[in-house]
Amino acid sequence: MNTKIIIIAGVVLGIVLVGSLVTKQKETPLSLDSQINSEGAVEVEVTPLEISNASDLWQFKIVLNTHSVELGQDLAAVVELFDDKGNAYQPLSWEGAPPGGHHREGVLSFRPLAPRPSSIVLVINNIGEVPERKFVWGVKK
Secondary structure (H helix, E strand, O other), X not given: OHHHHHHHHHHHHHHHHHHHHHHHHHHOOOOOOXXXXXXXXXXXXEEXXXXXXXXXXXXXXXXXXXXXXXXOOOHHHHEEEEOOOOOEEOOOEXXXXXXXXXXXEEEEEEOXXXXXXXXXXXXXXXXXXXXXXEEEEEOOO
16 A cells, blocks of 8 residues: 555656646747758858847857858848847947858847847848848847
8 A cells, every 4th residue: 555655656746847847848948059041042040149147248140151142241231139029129240251252150249138038039131032031039037
């Protein structure tokens, strides 16, 4: 009889722990990993580098690769950052490869968003005949 109680208690505890883990997974924000958009003739990879409460700048590494079109856009002019309320923010600077060529890489910097949003969306417009590319991340508060 005692063995059955111990087994039942163990099963119930296991169910509670698994349920707790599943709940935490649902509440965990999206990772701040790199995201790639391969629409059209240009592959665009965006990686958040610094999105913390302590940082003076929010920075995103952007890599553009193509073999068929010229990458002549001013990236600071074609990118916007949006908070979870739809407010748009313009980049402060682009540090990287100048317009031209088929491969570009650099870092876009923004002022930190305050209050800290629950999510952010980086939108890149008109690269490689794709009107809009969206990169979305959840951000821990």
